[in-house]
Amino acid sequence: MISWRKHYKKGLIAIGLLLSTSASIYGQDGDPKNGEKLFKANCTACHALDKQVVGPALKGVVDRLKTEQGLDTDWLHKWIKDNKALRASGDKYANEVFEKFNKTEMQVFPNLADKDIDDILAYTTNPPVEEPKADAKATTENTVAAPQNNNTTSSIVIISLIAIAGLLVWILIKLRQLVKLGQSEDLAGLNETRVKSFSEIYAKYHYIGKGLLAILAILATYGIWNWIMWIGVYKGYKPEQPIYFSHKIHAGEQKIDCQLCHSSAKYGKVSEIPSMNVCMNCHRTISEYNADHYMEPGKDKAFYDGEIQKIYAATGWDPAKQQYTGKTTPVEWTRIHNMPDFVYFNHSQHVVAGEQAIINSFNKKNPDNKIDVVCKACHGKIDTMNVVQMANDFTMGWCIECHRTTEVDMNNGYNKEYFKNLHEKLKKQYPKDGGKITVDAIGGLECGKCHY
Template identity: 40%
Template sequence: MKKVLNRHQIATVLGISLFVTLLFSAPLSAQEAAEPAAAETETASQASDESAGDPAKGKQLFNQNCAACHALNRKMTGPALANVESRLAEEEGLGKDWLYAWIKNSPAMIASGDAYANEIYNEYNQAAMTAFPTLSNEDIDNILAYTSAPPPAPPQTTAVPTGGETGTGGGSGISNDLILGALVLVFGILVVMLFLVNSTLKRIAEASGVVIEKEKTEKRTPIWKAFAQNQFLVLVSVIFLMLVAAYYAYGWMMQVGVDQGYAPVQPIHYSHKIHAGDNKIECKYCHSSARVSKHSGIPSLNVCMNCHKSIYEYKGNPEGPSPEDLANGYTNEFYTKEIKKLYKAVGWDETNQRYTGETQPVEWVRIHNLPDFAYFNHSQHVSVAGIECQTCHGPVEEMEIMYQYSPLTMGWCINCHRETNVKVEGNEYYEKIHEELSKKYGVDQLTAAQLGGLECGKCHY
């Protein structure tokens, strides 16, 4: 006689599974007790030992008045200022009174014949430091407190809860992983029980002499064979596929020469998002020839060095890079490496703050490129028409990598000429034409198309 599981055995299996489920879903709170207090004790231990100044206020004053020429731990236009007060006291025997006088009126200190003042003056190419008579002694104390403060500790990454843990009080919660594991275990037990019940019923049927007949399946014609035998469907399908292929072939051929979305990798990564977006640098500061020339021009590296003589590293936003930037590798270290590429190309020795003369050309990759038979003048659109750069180039202030925003096709230009009104105020030439067109045709607005902007010879010469 075949062995059949009875209800007592099934109850035993369920009891074991319930015990295992409760065992794995027990609250785990031992690891969460020590973490919250660590950050508080660390910040509490950073109380300032400088009774004469406030480092927080000093940092703000340093960034406003000193950061253009000085850094804390490296030489720039001026010397490094980390622990400058203690270094002067130990090496030169100079106190705060000397620093007060030097910062407020350095040219007077040099003219008075002060030995150390003239030593600094001669060391840094005989360029006197800018005088700051508006800074009070308290302001200077705050700056000195900032320069002598220890560097901030790097932020420690904390694990992000997976969603099931609660952050209130000292109690513990059940994580989603435990709940999911328990559900998977219960589901597995149910599957095992179904197999056991099925096998038990089959054994009972065999013992009782019950015969279970298998369903008979009819042979059906395969769908591909039925389709091939229907000539009408075959003809319609062939015509449909030919029309679809012609449509996509025509669309592909019409895109030849249209580079919308083209975003090449440049030899030096330049972020329009940081320069034009975060720092609000005007487009025509770098592309100055767009005001007076046919071409917008590629800015020379000397334009970059106007700022990057002092900006030698990227510190980013105070709250840190966004998750999207981290996913793409756009960290502070990445941008700082790109600045070093600029120094190498222009031949800048950042240690000695001078040009070496050893330059390397930067092979920029052109993005916007019109056909040779198409004429376009930047100054006519920028200076005369007053069109913003974003009209054609898109929201460049949001672009991390510059790409071609508009299709730059003939139809796109013609639509712009048809829809753009010419600014006639203050221009006697346009005002006279507008007056004559209004009398003859009743024109309310004067567009570029009405001025001949659709004539072939305007753009194709």
């Protein structure tokens, strides 16, 4: 009896060890929640759970390797930490994977501890169930419903005002009829002697008439002049683009630096429109919109996903095969900011040389609306715009005013040495200002600086 109990206990211990080993093999001994964080931080650039991106889909990878290749988590640990070394050792399957995915080398992760890798594998085996998300469509409908109610109220008010106006007109007509009925013969005779033509009125009051005509001529001249001066000024212009691109999502929500896409603004005269290949740097792996915390009213996930598909169509990218087809379609963007041909403007001069000076000047003039990026001084708070619009006038007067009020950064070593004599001269000439140097003092108002 004692012998049987000993064997029974040994059997239970063996079964327990077997189960614990099996759990380790199938990635169940890790923390899926922590694994999710690690997966998103290290793996999502090339992998997804449910579809192939740059690398294969990873959901159930532990089970697949065990079933198809007879490999356990030890192999995965080696592959994740240093797949190059594993391939160099002659591992057959490691080299097969490398060949299968177009010899695209996977990043090595020697910094990940064994526990971290176990957590990631646990996440791929048993991903945590996502909490139900708020119905974005319902939220959108509620958001849209409010303006509709306001429109209904406005319509009722307008109809009521029109009815009141009609009633007043009817009352005036009736009063006029009553007055005519009550006129005496003397009053009727007086009416016959009144002036009844414009020529008679003008002859009687020609001095007043000439004065009014002169005033009208002056106002008309001013109106025409003002209209001419604003030709080509398109403040508020925001055209619809062939592919919807929200700067609020990219620059605002995702904190993407302006110069990551508009790289030539720092090194060249023109800040070019980014090529579609720049978009594909991110959207090669981001094929759908998952930021449910922000959606514009009237737009849903399907809308944003459709715009990403337009990027793929333009670049000839096949997301299923993860390769380019070679069939590209140019995107005809509508330009928003466009200086006249006779105006010279250099982005690099403002973005690099004048960066700190422009930011300081803008924040000094706008203490309640400060900026942190030099681009916003001219283009407005672009990180809050879903549809980009022209935020300023971009007239000659607007530029001159900026040059007259923006102080040159004298903390810059080059400026401090180059403008040393000028600075000393201005200190003596304008002691109250402390010799303040603005852009106009160093040639910022010379015609040849901006005009060919």
